[in-house]
Amino acid sequence: MAGQPSKVARPRSVAAFERALTLMPGGVNSPARAFGAVGGTPIFIDRADGAYLYDVDGNRYIDYIGSWGPMILGHRHPEVVAAIERALAHGTSYGAPTEAESELAERIIDAVASIEKVRLVSSGTEATMSAIRLARGYTGRDMLIKFAGNYHGHVDSLLVAAGSSAATLGAPNSPGVTAGASKDTLVVEYNDVAELEQAFTAHGDKIAGVILEPVVGNMGVVAPSREFVDALHRLTQKHGALLVCDEVMTGFRVAFGGAQSVFGIQPDITTLGKIVGGGLPVGAYGGRAEIMNYILPAGKVFQAGTLSGNPLATAAGSATLRLLKEESPYERLDALTSRLANGLHHAVERAGIPHTIARVGSMMTLFFHPGPIRGWREASQCDTARFASYFWGLMDRGVYMPCSQFEALFVSTAHTEADIDATIAAAEDALR
Incomplete structure (x- = not known):
């Protein structure tokens, strides 16, 4: 399961990473961006708008990173x-x-x-x-x-x-x-x-x-x-x-x-x-x-x-x-994230994979561990290989999740119920 290669060709991202490797340590300016926890080549972003990221190869992704949290209003509000x-x-x-x-x-x-x-x-x-x-x-x-x-x-x-x-x-x-x-x-x-x-x-x-x-x-x-x-x-x-x-x-x-x-x-x-x-x-x-x-x-x-x-x-x-x-968008953000959490739970449950979901407001993590997760002792026992496969399965279906089991995803006010439902459907397909 670990580090399964992407099934979507992204030649411009590959070329951009090869160039970056000659210029920056590991090809990045912050370690998480190197995709070390999931394998494969990082996706290079060209632009963002609302709830979406667009890579240099022209692919669109529903974005659940939001620049690791700050884009609570979506991109380019x-x-x-x-x-x-x-x-x-x-x-x-x-x-x-x-x-x-x-x-x-x-x-x-x-x-x-x-x-x-x-x-x-x-x-x-x-x-x-x-x-x-x-x-x-x-x-x-x-x-x-x-x-x-x-x-x-x-x-x-x-x-x-x-x-x-x-x-x-x-x-x-x-x-x-x-x-x-x-x-x-x-x-x-x-x-x-x-x-x-x-x-x-x-x-x-x-x-x-x-x-x-x-x-x-x-x-x-x-x-x-x-x-x-x-x-x-x-x-x-x-x-x-x-x-x-x-x-x-x-x-x-x-x-x-x-x-x-x-x-x-x-x-x-x-x-x-x-x-x-x-x-x-x-x-x-x-x-x-x-x-x-x-x-x-x-x-x-x-x-x-x-x-x-x-x-x-x-x-x-x-x-x-x-x-x-x-x-005051917090009630709506909570509802959207709850909808996402419930949908992902049912998708993973139908796949028969041990897991637990933790959520506070518009922050959430799907742990590939039966849980509960109270601290690092339990979190460190997660199935990171399973997460890597899940990550790439979603990326190839147009959903950009955090590239580590040990990060939170974030929902923004720019996300819609249609975005949430598309994400759940992508997860169900990826986990089949």
Whole structure:
């Protein structure tokens, strides 16, 4: 099953990849794009519109990646494009303050209850890196807890593998990440309250903060249990550590107020990205004013960026957040994604394949594992060969799914019931 070649000829994509291999490491600028988890040659995209991607060979795909999450309104939404064009007419970058930065900041603060002040940056990785530095600077402590299978960008201190117990210090899992960079990171199994308690028992007075995806999207969709959320609050408050919610993927995606509003999480710091930039490169981190005022120039924790608050990106982000507030599409997105989840479940069930589907709002993963999936221990046991075959079966039928078992798919407001039903029919055909 693994890495079955595509049955559709895409000569221009093949040629484009061969060229890219001579110019970029692995032929790509981000590893997931290389299709390493599913085999075969990456598809090169020419353009996008609404719910669809078009490759350089002229094939159309129903898109469930949405640039890995930010295109919640679909590609090239006319009001977002118009906002970018208005900003472009004035310039592309100033390295100086603009009122547009304050507008986006106001929209973020208005939407996310836990954020009183916010700092704009240029990527999700930059947001989480800065939030961790802030947590350490505010508490005067060094240690950080992260959870196995949670991805927070390519920050050195977070690129660590899971240890066998919560008290085991993380070891680097990428060359170039030193033992010193990761020695203060503890790795705990997601949704495992006992391991979390063990970590705090062993190191409570040294822990600056706990960072988590409130809904995991980078080992597939995994939601937090109520017991886990309660333990996060209880233990961080008891030991004086900060709770950092990485909502780069979930912010404005699962709800206007983020996943924290859905699951009753009250973080001290929140990181944002993707939708906040409306498809352009933006990140942000925010929290209580008391904590945020530790950042330079109000405080002494250093963070800076020449392109932070870029006028094109802030315009796209503000337009997107305005539309999400005015139109409140979350009920419709939930219904569409539920329709997709039910249809895929029945298709895979009829094929007699063990599986489980996890969904929160318009994020979803079909796991080739009987489930339930509570954390990385279960997710890592999925049948990735089966997923690779499923992926290419859908691609050859005009449906673009995430190219890894361990990623979430995303539904946008541009998708229609007809798109959903066509996707289900494609899955049924591919699984025969």
